[in-house]
Amino acid sequence: MTVQPLDLLQGTLDVLVLRTLAWGTMHGYAVSRWIHQRTDGVLEIEDAPLYKSLHRLERAGYVSAEWGLSENNRRARYYSLTAAGRRQFAAEESAWRRYAEAVFKVLEPT
Amino acid sequence: MTPARKKLFRLPWRTARQIRDDVDEELRFHLDMRIAALVSLGVSPDAARAQAAREFGDVDDARRYIGAVDRDIEAAQRRSDFMSDLWHDIGYSIRKLRAAPLFTLAAIATLGLGIGANTAIFSVVNGVLLKPLPFPRADHLVRLRFTQQGHSDVATPMDLVDNRTRATNFVGFSVIEGTTANLSRDNADAERVQGVRVNANWFSLLRIAPLAGRFFVEGDDDASAPNVAVIGEQLWQRDFGGDKSVIGKTVRINSTPFTIVGVVPGDQRYPVTVELWMTKHWAPNELSDQSRGARWLGLMGRVKDGVDVAAADNEVEKISEAMEKQFPEPFRERRVHLVSVQEFLVGDLRKPLFIVLGAVTLVLLIACANVANLMLVRATAREGEMAVRTALGAGRGRLVRQLMTESVILSLVGAIVGLAVAKLAMHELLGLAPPNLPLLRTASIDGTTLAVTAIVALLTGMIFGVMPAMQVGKHDLATALRAGSRGTRTRPATNRTKQAIVVAEVAVAVTLLTGAGLLLHSFANLLSVDPGFRTDGVLSMKLLLPQRSYDSTTIRNFVRALETRARALPGVRSVGLANFIPLDGGREDYAFSIRGRPPVRPSDAPSTEARKISPDFFATMGMPIVRGRSIASTDVPGAPPVLVVNHAFAQAFFPNEDPLGKTIVLGWGGDPGGDAREIVGIVGDVHSFGLEEAPEPTVYAPMAQRTDQSISIVVRTDGAPANLAAPLRALVRDLDREVPAYSVQTMDERVASSVGRQRFYASLIAIFAAVALILSAVGLYGVIAYAVSQRTHELGVRVALGATGDRIARMVIGEGLVLTAIGIIMGALASVFAGRLVSSLLFGVSALDPMTIGSVTLVLVAVAALASWLPARRAARVDPLIAMRGD
Numbered sequence: 001m002t003v004q005p006l007d008l009l010q011g012t013l014d015v016l017v018l019r020t021l022a023w024g025t026m027h028g029y030a031v032s033r034w035i036h037q038r039t040d041g042v043l044e045i046e047d048a049p050l051y052k053s054l055h056r057l058e059r060a061g062y063v064s065a066e067w068g069l070s071e072n073n074r075r076a077r078y079y080s081l082t083a084a085g086r087r088q089f090a091a092e093e094s095a096w097r098r099y100a101e102a103v104f105k106v107l108e109p110t
Numbered sequence: 111m112t113p114a115r116k117k118l119f120r121l122p123w124r125t126a127r128q129i130r131d132d133v134d135e136e137l138r139f140h141l142d143m144r145i146a147a148l149v150s151l152g153v154s155p156d157a158a159r160a161q162a163a164r165e166f167g168d169v170d171d172a173r174r175y176i177g178a179v180d181r182d183i184e185a186a187q188r189r190s191d192f193m194s195d196l197w198h199d200i201g202y203s204i205r206k207l208r209a210a211p212l213f214t215l216a217a218i219a220t221l222g223l224g225i226g227a228n229t230a231i232f233s234v235v236n237g238v239l240l241k242p243l244p245f246p247r248a249d250h251l252v253r254l255r256f257t258q259q260g261h262s263d264v265a266t267p268m269d270l271v272d273n274r275t276r277a278t279n280f281v282g283f284s285v286i287e288g289t290t291a292n293l294s295r296d297n298a299d300a301e302r303v304q305g306v307r308v309n310a311n312w313f314s315l316l317r318i319a320p321l322a323g324r325f326f327v328e329g330d331d332d333a334s335a336p337n338v339a340v341i342g343e344q345l346w347q348r349d350f351g352g353d354k355s356v357i358g359k360t361v362r363i364n365s366t367p368f369t370i371v372g373v374v375p376g377d378q379r380y381p382v383t384v385e386l387w388m389t390k391h392w393a394p395n396e397l398s399d400q401s402r403g404a405r406w407l408g409l410m411g412r413v414k415d416g417v418d419v420a421a422a423d424n425e426v427e428k429i430s431e432a433m434e435k436q437f438p439e440p441f442r443e444r445r446v447h448l449v450s451v452q453e454f455l456v457g458d459l460r461k462p463l464f465i466v467l468g469a470v471t472l473v474l475l476i477a478c479a480n481v482a483n484l485m486l487v488r489a490t491a492r493e494g495e496m497a498v499r500t501a502l503g504a505g506r507g508r509l510v511r512q513l514m515t516e517s518v519i520l521s522l523v524g525a526i527v528g529l530a531v532a533k534l535a536m537h538e539l540l541g542l543a544p545p546n547l548p549l550l551r552t553a554s555i556d557g558t559t560l561a562v563t564a565i566v567a568l569l570t571g572m573i574f575g576v577m578p579a580m581q582v583g584k585h586d587l588a589t590a591l592r593a594g595s596r597g598t599r600t601r602p603a604t605n606r607t608k609q610a611i612v613v614a615e616v617a618v619a620v621t622l623l624t625g626a627g628l629l630l631h632s633f634a635n636l637l638s639v640d641p642g643f644r645t646d647g648v649l650s651m652k653l654l655l656p657q658r659s660y661d662s663t664t665i666r667n668f669v670r671a672l673e674t675r676a677r678a679l680p681g682v683r684s685v686g687l688a689n690f691i692p693l694d695g696g697r698e699d700y701a702f703s704i705r706g707r708p709p710v711r712p713s714d715a716p717s718t719e720a721r722k723i724s725p726d727f728f729a730t731m732g733m734p735i736v737r738g739r740s741i742a743s744t745d746v747p748g749a750p751p752v753l754v755v756n757h758a759f760a761q762a763f764f765p766n767e768d769p770l771g772k773t774i775v776l777g778w779g780g781d782p783g784g785d786a787r788e789i790v791g792i793v794g795d796v797h798s799f800g801l802e803e804a805p806e807p808t809v810y811a812p813m814a815q816r817t818d819q820s821i822s823i824v825v826r827t828d829g830a831p832a833n834l835a836a837p838l839r840a841l842v843r844d845l846d847r848e849v850p851a852y853s854v855q856t857m858d859e860r861v862a863s864s865v866g867r868q869r870f871y872a873s874l875i876a877i878f879a880a881v882a883l884i885l886s887a888v889g890l891y892g893v894i895a896y897a898v899s900q901r902t903h904e905l906g907v908r909v910a911l912g913a914t915g916d917r918i919a920r921m922v923i924g925e926g927l928v929l930t931a932i933g934i935i936m937g938a939l940a941s942v943f944a945g946r947l948v949s950s951l952l953f954g955v956s957a958l959d960p961m962t963i964g965s966v967t968l969v970l971v972a973v974a975a976l977a978s979w980l981p982a983r984r985a986a987r988v989d990p991l992i993a994m995r996g997d
Contacts, residue, residue, distance in 0.1 A: 028136060029143040046167030047140060055179040059186075067132075070139070077136045 013053045018089040025080040062088050129180045199515040217484050221524025221567050224477025226531020228563045231470040233556040235463050243452050244378050246317040250413040252448040259443045265409040267396045276429045279422040284309035286408035290654045291386050294362040294848045302852035305386035315412045323357035323372035331389035339368040342385040343376035364656035365848050402440040423448040442713045462871050469878045472618045476885045478570040479611045483889050485575050486608050487896045510576045517575030521568040544866025612893050613933045615886040620937025621944050626879035627962035629872040635954035636865055642796035644732030648857040649831035650691055650824045653849050662817040679837050681829045686727030689818035692798045693860040705773040719808040722816050730826045738770045738791030745812035754791040759807035800864050802953050831856045887977045894926045895981035906990040915986030922985045926978025934967055
């Protein structure tokens, strides 16, 4: 994956969202909490870009959305990965790993 | 939600407002959840709200962004739904159409015929009448049309001089003098081409540029200027292979050397049949007041760009009036008007072509009516299907869309068939067209026409095609479903529509058939006219002896040699010569006086057509001598000058006297006092200018006493006259290589081509009438057959109650005939108007000819009876058991 410096956050966020939804169908709030807990709040991700990402991924056909009932019986929008989304996640994940390894190789003292 | 589920259930489409509400709800859910979670951790509600908002970030920006993205998603969804519906509709429509092959074929054939015929005819009308000639500002190119004392007249050289010196609204004027040119090149047989002599400004008046070389320049028409000629592109390609080196080459035209200086683009030839342009050189006395009585020229002018053509017309009229005052004798009651060159060229065609166009529009109307009818019949049959689909949840819009798809598919296929029909029809039309219809050959299929016609047909199909879907909403589903999928219910309203359409179709067919009948009847009348000569067994041929190499003595020698050698050809019974022969278009008219009668003013002097013939001409043509004698071989120079007059001449000028022995003084040049000749015989009349033209007074002088450059030869044989063409041509080539024989035709062929136009119009209208008849028969059959199938049950009950098959058949046929009768009455009324339209094209038959109207009625009744008999036979065979069990 080629990552432009300015795209870093947006691209990163899309990968994180795809990863989260790979666990299963969930609504936006659950996605937000899940990422928050997994990163221990280190990334300080705001919720606004997260929702933008969800809808953007829906437009790209990686994610589908459906209204359903939440655990407290409210109407909530549930997201799940499509087949295309699964393929996209696999591709981005391996690209990210190579990217991160390359960065680490530079940072690691030799 | 999985993709598979998505295909099964389509989410209802969301509006922009619904999208906004959904976004708000999603974001509110998030914030509420977060606040509740924080409160449960012990944070105060106010602080929790603030923290949730902080963690969220810019809510308004997110709302805008997400809204935009969702609208994109929605639009994409709609597009893909539309496409998948479309594919579904197309597939469904094709299955439905294939399931009803008769209906489909009938509709496509109807559309194809209607669209095709209309396109072909309109393309011709457009190409010939509406498309301007290919010259810049062609509307300002005008011909001067003269009349004198009510008769059409042509220009004298002085008309050129008068208008050129006096008119201010014109760029310039040029004369046109038609001429036959014998064109000889080195190492090739001479050929005869259509030529024209014009002023040097001719091509600058047309405003065209040469394809090669140059056009005439000022001074080319001076008496002392060298002979130059311009050739047409077709001649250039045919004789010179399109080689540019032809410029500057010398050819011999009528045995005079000419230098070729330029080539005219093929599509910009004017006059259209001309291939050779030469400049007009005037004899010294031709441009003087003495020549005001001599009329043989055409005159063209170009009106200045800023000037109204009406103003220019006014100006030439004023000039003509002034000249009449100055020269009252030659110009008495002489009038002039401007006509555009286009009008001059095709003016005669306007009316017939518009009539043909009207006829073909009627055919299209019938075609549309038929399509409408077919659609309606089908619609009724599909009420059950529509009801079932509605019950299964299809909206009316959805049904309309599917039916539209069906109509569009039908119309598209119909249009493709139409294009093929148009191509074929154009080809046939041009093949059928007589060669003397100018511009017709330049017509080609017009894309706009095809599109317009196809759209008309398409709209018809669509309007009537969606009717079943419209009707679904009108009555309750339960009734339609209960009536069963067999669609056995009939509403009187649709039936009445169908019947009205059939009545209209029959009416239009009657109108067309009447028009066709009238034209065919007058064509038959025309063919039954006795031309005044025997047309069989005679070959004719024309040639021109150039003035440069032939004087009267050499002409006499040539004629004698030609006559002798032609007579010696095997199979030849007799040989006649003349300057013009009947139906060759040639004529010369001269004023004359009758010796012994009081003198009259020159402009009141009678005039007659005058021809020159050899002694055996009448015998060869089979023209009977009524009284006196024919021209004899003793009527030679030095012998007393004689004339034979025709019957029409004797009737017109000697109604109560014996013309034999009287002396006629002909003003045809030579002796200024006139040429005095004694009438020695009376010959039968001949239709020289067309079978529909009454014979004109004509005098025949011996060719030996009055020679002529123009020679026609007629040869009578016992065998096939066409076999003599080759030996005769060879004979002429042998006598003079620079004199080509042309217009080699049997007299039968001349008669046939003289009625070419009439045959063309009559066959066109007849074709349309036949198509109209077939289409309306199909329409009638469709309606009756459908009515019978609707009434199977009722008919079954009747049979069960004792009605015989004959009785049932009579009842069904009777219904068809009632519709036909109404149509015939309406059509007969319309025919009265149509007849008036074509009356100018009729010959020997009245526009209200009872014979024609009677036979048309008979034909239609017969066709209608047949169209109803087929379904009636089926009705008569209805088995009451089966018919009633069907319930």
